[in-house]
Amino acid sequence: MNVVSMVVNRLVWFVPTVLGLLAVVFVLARIVPTDPAVLAAGENATAEQVQEARERLALDRPLPEQFVEYLRQVVQGDLGTSFYTQQPIVDDLTERLPATLELTILGVLAAGLIGVPLGVISGLNRNSWLDHLLRLVSVLFIGVAPFWIAMQLQLLFSMQLGWLPLSGRIDDFAPEAMTGFLTIDALVAGDLQNFLSALRHIVLPTLTLALPGAAVIVRFTRTSVVEAVNSPSVAYQTAMGLPRRVIVWKYILRLALNSTVTQLGLVFGISLTGAVVIEAVFEWPGLGTYAVRSILHSDYNAVMGVTLCVGVLFALSNLLVDLLQMAIDPRGAT
Amino acid sequence: MATSRREILKLGLLGLASLAGNSESASAQSRNRFVFANSSAFDSLDPHTVFDQGRAAVRFNLYDGLLRFVDNPPKLIPWLAESYAVSDDGKTYTFKLRADATFHDGTPVTSADVAYSIERILALRKGPASFYLDLIEPGSTQTPDPHTVVFNLTDPSAIFLTTVPNILVVNSALVRSKEKDGDWGAGWLARNEAGTGSYILRRYEPAVGWSGQRFTNHFAGWAGQPIDEIEFRTVQETNTRVLGLMRGDFDGADGLTYEQIQRLRPSPNVQILEAESMRIFLLALNNSKPLMNDVHFRRALAYSFDYDGFIKNIMKDSVTRNPGPNPVTIWGSPPGLKGYSFDLAKAREELAQVKQPLRKISINALAGYSESEQAAVLFQSALRQIGIEADIDVTPWPVVASRFAKAETQADVTPVWRSTFYVDPNNWVGEGFGTRYHGTRTMSYYSNPAFDQLLDQALLTNDHERRRELYEQMSQIVSDDAAGIFIYNTRWFGPYSTRVSGIRFSPASNGNDIRWATMTR
Amino acid sequence: MNPLLEIDDLSLTFRTEKGPAHVLDSIDLTMVPGEVVGLVGESGSGKTSLARAILGVLPGAQAEIASGRVRLDGIDMLDDGKATRDARGRLVTFVPQDPFDSFNPLFGVGTQLADIVRYRAPPATGHRLARSRRAREAMILDMLAAVQLPASRDLLNRYPHQLSGGQRQRLMIAMALLPQPRMLIADEPTAALDVTVQVQILGLLRRIAAERTLAVLFTTHDLGAAWEICDRIIVMYAGQIAEILPRKAFFAAARHPYTRMLLASLPKPGHQAVGIPGESASPLAPPPGCRFNPRCPLASQMCRTVRPLPSRSEEGHLLACHHPLPTAS
Numbered sequence A: 001m002n003v004v005s006m007v008v009n010r011l012v013w014f015v016p017t018v019l020g021l022l023a024v025v026f027v028l029a030r031i032v033p034t035d036p037a038v039l040a041a042g043e044n045a046t047a048e049q050v051q052e053a054r055e056r057l058a059l060d061r062p063l064p065e066q067f068v069e070y071l072r073q074v075v076q077g078d079l080g081t082s083f084y085t086q087q088p089i090v091d092d093l094t095e096r097l098p099a100t101l102e103l104t105i106l107g108v109l110a111a112g113l114i115g116v117p118l119g120v121i122s123g124l125n126r127n128s129w130l131d132h133l134l135r136l137v138s139v140l141f142i143g144v145a146p147f148w149i150a151m152q153l154q155l156l157f158s159m160q161l162g163w164l165p166l167s168g169r170i171d172d173f174a175p176e177a178m179t180g181f182l183t184i185d186a187l188v189a190g191d192l193q194n195f196l197s198a199l200r201h202i203v204l205p206t207l208t209l210a211l212p213g214a215a216v217i218v219r220f221t222r223t224s225v226v227e228a229v230n231s232p233s234v235a236y237q238t239a240m241g242l243p244r245r246v247i248v249w250k251y252i253l254r255l256a257l258n259s260t261v262t263q264l265g266l267v268f269g270i271s272l273t274g275a276v277v278i279e280a281v282f283e284w285p286g287l288g289t290y291a292v293r294s295i296l297h298s299d300y301n302a303v304m305g306v307t308l309c310v311g312v313l314f315a316l317s318n319l320l321v322d323l324l325q326m327a328i329d330p331r332g333a334t
Numbered sequence B: 001m002a003t004s005r006r007e008i009l010k011l012g013l014l015g016l017a018s019l020a021g022n023s024e025s026a027s028a029q030s031r032n033r034f035v036f037a038n039s040s041a042f043d044s045l046d047p048h049t050v051f052d053q054g055r056a057a058v059r060f061n062l063y064d065g066l067l068r069f070v071d072n073p074p075k076l077i078p079w080l081a082e083s084y085a086v087s088d089d090g091k092t093y094t095f096k097l098r099a100d101a102t103f104h105d106g107t108p109v110t111s112a113d114v115a116y117s118i119e120r121i122l123a124l125r126k127g128p129a130s131f132y133l134d135l136i137e138p139g140s141t142q143t144p145d146p147h148t149v150v151f152n153l154t155d156p157s158a159i160f161l162t163t164v165p166n167i168l169v170v171n172s173a174l175v176r177s178k179e180k181d182g183d184w185g186a187g188w189l190a191r192n193e194a195g196t197g198s199y200i201l202r203r204y205e206p207a208v209g210w211s212g213q214r215f216t217n218h219f220a221g222w223a224g225q226p227i228d229e230i231e232f233r234t235v236q237e238t239n240t241r242v243l244g245l246m247r248g249d250f251d252g253a254d255g256l257t258y259e260q261i262q263r264l265r266p267s268p269n270v271q272i273l274e275a276e277s278m279r280i281f282l283l284a285l286n287n288s289k290p291l292m293n294d295v296h297f298r299r300a301l302a303y304s305f306d307y308d309g310f311i312k313n314i315m316k317d318s319v320t321r322n323p324g325p326n327p328v329t330i331w332g333s334p335p336g337l338k339g340y341s342f343d344l345a346k347a348r349e350e351l352a353q354v355k356q357p358l359r360k361i362s363i364n365a366l367a368g369y370s371e372s373e374q375a376a377v378l379f380q381s382a383l384r385q386i387g388i389e390a391d392i393d394v395t396p397w398p399v400v401a402s403r404f405a406k407a408e409t410q411a412d413v414t415p416v417w418r419s420t421f422y423v424d425p426n427n428w429v430g431e432g433f434g435t436r437y438h439g440t441r442t443m444s445y446y447s448n449p450a451f452d453q454l455l456d457q458a459l460l461t462n463d464h465e466r467r468r469e470l471y472e473q474m475s476q477i478v479s480d481d482a483a484g485i486f487i488y489n490t491r492w493f494g495p496y497s498t499r500v501s502g503i504r505f506s507p508a509s510n511g512n513d514i515r516w517a518t519m520t521r
Numbered sequence C: 001m002n003p004l005l006e007i008d009d010l011s012l013t014f015r016t017e018k019g020p021a022h023v024l025d026s027i028d029l030t031m032v033p034g035e036v037v038g039l040v041g042e043s044g045s046g047k048t049s050l051a052r053a054i055l056g057v058l059p060g061a062q063a064e065i066a067s068g069r070v071r072l073d074g075i076d077m078l079d080d081g082k083a084t085r086d087a088r089g090r091l092v093t094f095v096p097q098d099p100f101d102s103f104n105p106l107f108g109v110g111t112q113l114a115d116i117v118r119y120r121a122p123p124a125t126g127h128r129l130a131r132s133r134r135a136r137e138a139m140i141l142d143m144l145a146a147v148q149l150p151a152s153r154d155l156l157n158r159y160p161h162q163l164s165g166g167q168r169q170r171l172m173i174a175m176a177l178l179p180q181p182r183m184l185i186a187d188e189p190t191a192a193l194d195v196t197v198q199v200q201i202l203g204l205l206r207r208i209a210a211e212r213t214l215a216v217l218f219t220t221h222d223l224g225a226a227w228e229i230c231d232r233i234i235v236m237y238a239g240q241i242a243e244i245l246p247r248k249a250f251f252a253a254a255r256h257p258y259t260r261m262l263l264a265s266l267p268k269p270g271h272q273a274v275g276i277p278g279e280s281a282s283p284l285a286p287p288p289g290c291r292f293n294p295r296c297p298l299a300s301q302m303c304r305t306v307r308p309l310p311s312r313s314e315e316g317h318l319l320a321c322h323h324p325l326p327t328a329s
């Protein structure tokens, strides 16, 4: 498959997936016992004002018609207005997206940095005590709820040891945003204090996010390392007396990474959904806290906006992973 | 080779140490800065549309009103206005403004700003607007001179004065310049500030919170060693608020349960302030529904709640029994009002007098508030003993609120709190049970002509003793009719850093009024 | 001439789930420098195991040397010492059966060749910077010419899947030659190739062996191929050496019943190939005595109890059979 047809294929699948997702959220939003027209009309609204809001938002029309209308707006880049913040949802989302992206991307990177070496060690020392321990730990991390991990990390690193901040994204307020990625912004601005502050704040959320992803990567890397170790090419290189370190850290690692990359989409998904859950614990000002707030306030426009945003992110990340895979596997792009 | 590797290692460790070591960094501790962990999010800073307790900090610190509530029991003191006069017919309120007050940008405060502010409240119809929508006609407020403002009420209103602190004054010239498509500057004021308040908005991020810097030129002047910088951070996760207080990250927090307060007590960084407050917890009954409209049925319900058990076992005695519709801490309840006790025999007697067929009743508890949910469960099990089945539905506050908007949608029973919006019995018994508040601030859809007549009188007269009598009578009626089931009055527990002193608590501001406080450096 | 490879009484057992598999049984073999030896036998007869023993890459967890030793230029290849590790891939190199699988699919072939040169080849002589990249590349390009591949960088930049089977196997041979070994083990080097390419590769091996005085141990199923290029042919059956024949005697002088059956099964013009009747002996429960006895028409009571010892019948011809057939007339 070449790049173009792969991208086209992904996009073709993307549309119905997002449509389906939106439809589900749309229906869910309409069966909650809150009247969106009342919410939209605001407090102290008279019955006429509520009715006016109902008509303005087309809430009096049949559900499918409303859905089509919603889609028409989405296509024009309009996700509606949040009942709660009274802001265009697009603005709300763009304000909060960088925080979540920064966290998720770092989380995926950290998952790789933790997971790959451990997976390699585990795979090379198959059935050693270390391997068994790592497998046990990774099963635990995959199974355990992320917010539990988050709270344990907080208790250890913030409360017991006092090394890292408990919550938030930075001491004080963030400097003016360029990319919205605080660590990068501060670095570019040469602002060491803010850089360190942002870095210290992101460590625990990143770790929380990374651990389940790392666990997946450990397991997967282990399998692919075992496979690589037993592969004919490694047998050949061994027979040719190539130093073990070259075989392991160059050839086996590359083989293992190649298949690990296929899991990055999954890990990104884990991290993204993890972010939504743990942002609340760390008071991370991103999409997750926004989603929680929107759900609590029955702000169904906002809930749909977040859903759409996360769906698009997820699809994009999968596309990127596919492209990456093609780029790094010479057999992929012919 | 070996040395250079060691060097790199050293550098790396150093980097790690600098990352981990100085978590108590310069920022929070050395400056005179007060950081509050706020359980609600500051999604908007508009003082005329946001009107809940959770986000009161904006109103009390960035803005000022003509009058201000301080202390406990609450006292109304002159603020932007230095004096006021009420006409004999009780319909005209004339306020004299201080001459020395300025907005944060230096513009002097004039009567035009006050007039603009009330017009803005009326036009936006949100937040405090419900106090004024039926009372003040748009355009009726007069400004005879720059320091005089005259409110012309459509009817006399005894409670108008206690709502005046909510008319927060915005810089009309500034807001006007930001108006867009006749929005009264709503888009701009949601994210910016145009007040006279004790603090000037320094930074605001909806997702994070806001911070303010002391307004040294504030008209009220400054005494002692006030706090120079305040920061209200949204910290939605309760556990994080608790841990942050223990760690000293936060100097104050709200929204903690009694158990969490108890958990904080041993912490050397934390002090717990306590005060009587005015926030009652009740089972709001929808009096308009079939069966619920029978006084005997309601009394049967009122005898079926285990008040003492709830206060003792679930609230751990952190609250006091409040038998009537008004908080025991305010006037307006008859002396010795007994209310109801847990007595299933009496409940059965009352039930025997019910003519309508019995049915299953609905209880709508507040999601995320364990007291509300526990009260619902406790009530449900007691009702089962007298042969009444109940369904419990747990929904978040906005759902409850939107159900309250209509008699048809309000659940039969809703365990809920009633806070202080203004300090007058009318805030509780008047609004909760008067027919005139149906669809707006009612908690009962209770309708009783005798009651309404008393209420009308109480709103018309400014004679305090007369009003006391009237509200006492109203309370008695509500109690006799079991129009609601009143359980307890909240005690306020304010967890603060031990570095903070001088928090001036008032049930109106709930500890959000920071200008009086001091911090050791 | 001093022997290069000496294998004495080598017996090898694999631990398997079904019990020990006696894969090699008392193998004796010597090779001198420059000699090309063919190792012929049915699938499972132990050819690859023997090759791996010589390379010292038996799977440590399963393989157990029951007896014997393998020495290459005096170095014990069953040892795990530095001398052995140095010898592997330098003194003795390897051409695998499947050149496609033996390349790492994710690296350009140039990289893989370069690593062989970098870690296994002696420094190039004549270059000022003998260990430089340039020197390595020059060595590789020279070697490409030697294995009759276009000496181009373009070829080196390709990935394994972008090359033909023949090209890949030539590269494998190039890799085996780059360390300038004294012995080369080619384990069925042409099995994965089609016939015309097979012939070319075999010719190449033969020529290179002669040019470089390279000892080659060449395993194959294909008697014809062995006969084409080998000085000696070893016939193995179920881990035992049945007969060792000099090339010229192969068709004429073979006397072991198994060798004769193999020869008879060779496809003749106008005839289909005929297999040898019966199942190959299982190394899990090898028949006692001569392992071929269950399938041998001449088997006697002695064959079923006493293992026939190899005996030299004439120069270079070794035979392990109690009842050898008379020389074909």
Ligand SMILES: Nc1ncnc2c1ncn2[C@@H]1O[C@H](COP(=O)(O)OP(=O)(O)OP(=O)(O)O)[C@@H](O)[C@H]1O
Binding pocket: C014, C015, C016, C021, C023, C041, C042, C043, C044, C045, C046, C047, C048, C049, C050, C059, C062, C283
């Ligand atoms: N790692 C191992 N563990 C257990 N048994 C093995 C192992 N490797 C090989 N064997 C067994 O040893 C015997 C000889 O195998 P070997 O691969 O040496 O034969 P071969 O002559 O090379 O066969 P082929 O012509 O199929 O390559 C076979 O029965 C095989 O199953």
Ligand code: SF4
Binding pocket: C256, C257, C258, C290, C291, C292, C293, C294, C296, C297, C298, C299, C300, C303, C308, C320, C321, C322, C323, C324
């Ligand atoms: S020893 Fe006996 S069984 Fe073995 S090949 Fe010779 S005759 Fe056949």
Ligand SMILES: [Mg+2]
Binding pocket: C047, C048, C049, C187
């Ligand atoms: Mg083989």
